[in-house]
Amino acid sequence: MSDVPLDTAEVAAAVAAAGCGAVVTFVGLVRDRNAGRQVRFLDYEAFAPLAVRSFERIAAEASERWPSVTLAIHHRTGRVAIGEASVAIAAASPHRADAFSVSRYAIERIKQISPIWKHEHFDGGEVWIEGATADPQDEAARQFAVNRACS
């Protein structure tokens, strides 16, 4: 978790190793439009220690299904401008297929279980974005993320 701009090269470098033929990075950016609103910026709030634990959990889940993959997740807190990165994920593996799958799995799981919230500031107001009820034990949600990762 970081309250300063994410360094996407650093996230990729954190997982690259001699045995890796592939590093897939996913970078989530702040959009200027959402649900018909003109977005000015997002303010991210997090329960940081639990968020880090959720990332560790996601990495453990991923390595159970994709044992050859190394995963790194960095997420912003605080005010993030349009076009700036809010999340950076890097997955490294000997072959590309697993790295693609794990990067997708990680972003789906972050959206399900990481205690992080977007406070959207738009032209004319502000709103808390509320998505999934966080439940790491929800096996149906986890299976949904696996299916997304394998599609």
Add this chain to the structure above:
Amino acid sequence: MLVTVRLFARLREIAGRSELRIEVPDGGTVKDAWTILSGRHPELEAYAASVSCAVNEDYTRMTSLLHDGDEVAFLPPVSGG
């Protein structure tokens, strides 16, 4: 027993603070702490079905027993990424 409650995002705004201490009867659960809290801040009741909880920085269930000095966190639906 005395427990520390931490609130985030919209829940924090409703309560007007991010952290508070509340007295919960001995043998009480996370759910009991939530009930006490939403008694003080009725707007929280809208989150009764969607709130998640953590005790001492670990996700847990509303049925979990609390102990003196625990830190219980209430989390509205998440929106990271």
